[in-house]
Amino acid sequence: MRNSKPVRGKSLRKSLFLASGIAIAAALAIGLAATLYAGPAIAHPGNTCNPEPGHGTPGCHIAETTTTSPYTPTSAAGSSTTTPITTQGSSTSVVPPSGAVTAIDPNAVQMFADKEHCLSCHGDPSIKNLMTIKRPDGTPIILFVDTKVGSDSVHRYKDCTSCHGDEPHDVKSPLNKLSLSEKCGTCHEYEYAQWKNSVHGKPQFDGNSDPATCTDCHSVTSNPHNVVRVLDPASSTYPKNVADTCAKCHDDPKLMDKYGIVEKVYASYMRSFHGKAMNLAPGSAPLKQLDTATCTNCHGAHNISSVTDPNSPVAGMDNLLATCRTCHPDAQPQFVSGFLGHKAVNSDFLPQAYWGGKAFYILSRGMLAGGGLIVATSISLRGVPWVGRRIKRRRAKRRRKGEEE
Amino acid sequence: MSSRIVIEERRTGVAITRFDVQQRAQHLLLIASFFVLAITGLPLKYSEWAASAWWMGVWHGVDNVRAVHHYAAWIMIAVCAYHLMYIMVSRPFSTAVLPKPQDVKDFIQDIKHTFHLSKEPPKYDRFSYRNKAAYWLVYPGALTVIVTGLILLYPTQATAHLPGWTLPLALMVHSDAAILAIGWIVMVHMYFAHFSRHTIPFDKSVLTGKVPIERYREEFPLEYARIVASEKIPAPSRRKIQKPVWEDEVEFEEAAEED
16 A cells, blocks of 8 residues: 555655756846846946035046056156156154155166155155254254155156155255145145145144044045055955044044044944945955945045034035935935934934834844753753753663663 | 655665645755854854854955845745735645644643653644744744844844834844844754654755655655545555564664564
């Protein structure tokens, strides 16, 4: 009877089962393939450009710069502007990283346009400790120019005197943040004009040098000799690095206390989806994978203004909506009202989300704890199945042996 | 019970087909999509972990991970929709999984048995109260993650119809519900499905759909009795069905204790 029973529809069932397995594999394979082929395009279909230059939408610069890899000398030369600009701007307080350079590397020196042979003296590390020349405030001016630091500087083909004056020893070097930015502004006029009226620029004219000047953002070490091209992945202004650059000051509790800025902007940005997407992109990510918003996309860059300024792109729902729409074109006012910005939900701000989230958290974790409790109770009362089985088998064996004897 | 249950001969013994190919395929697709969703969703929630950054690097960036998460989500939605369709059209329409008063009694009996207050374990029909709970918990769980997931996938379209606070709420609920689901599956479902004394270490019926008849008799005695009574198979003689090793040993040990 049993022999006659079995295989009605067995082959059909088997083939159906096989087909379902193939379907799973195919679905996963297609998904993976499609992802690897067109992944980034899925993430942000609607990233549009802010037409205003300097707004800092990273997508905008793709058309301008054909390459995002560390640039070649030709592209650097091609991008140079007509008016004089700096390689050497011995300025504020930058001490080049000590060590490493024991003699002038002739190859490194040749990377700089050095018509006046400034580096024959200033590139010599032995003058590092020569501190006889001082600023008005008494701090020494470091005369040594570390050519290693400047070797990928965007301005390395500019002659020293472009910034330091035609008569180099008649010291007209930029000596504070304001004069430095004025010097940069002789070429970068538009950016300088914007910065002058920004929340970073205005206080400089009142003698406050706390806010950022050009090199604070454009150089990792605030070293004017080390200004790297904006979209160089190593640059402090590369989209992936912008948040860290802003955090140099905006995550400094002392400095923020001084200006009464209480929000932990860096931490809250990294908690947000924008921050996570930026943070989790690989270090070598190309620009098109970094199309999520960073600080400058919402707050502006050279023209950055205080959030209390009614003209700030993030001040008030109307401005905020317009700013959101630069990347989310079909955003509605409710989309903005649900945007956390740098805040977290609490009993005053979006209370529905706060209490709802809290309630669900308690419910879900309570259920999970209950599940764990059930399993723990079951294990403790019934024993771990395989251990119990082994123990009983051993006891039985022993018992049998005893009987045999 | 129904024509679905077929007794088949296997080399080692007799087995009852408990899950048909439809159910197995749905379950496997659910497993596959759930697994992919978990491994692509967790690093987003715990993005500050070093392991998350490493995992994102493996996938060449967060965008790929998100895209795969969305694909797997659509597969899971499709499986859920297919399952609803499947239970609507399959005949005979099965009511076996609906909760019944007997489940409460079974539950109480099982508690008693677990706490050694009763020697008699509960006798289950086709589905134990645990099977039913596992099945019905998936409905609110899946509904929660799917709805919140769609809100997060289409935030601008969603807020055209919903108030803005649904966005941060959806994010919190989505991730908490996911943690609950993952934790529940890993702890509770794995324990009861695979680590019970019948099935340890792995219940092959998830793949084959077949349950050895001696285990069936022990786990689902009521349904087993009905299958046997309904003649689909002749009652197998006890001699031919090997007793589980476990039972032998228990009896043996009990006998030893009595000595």
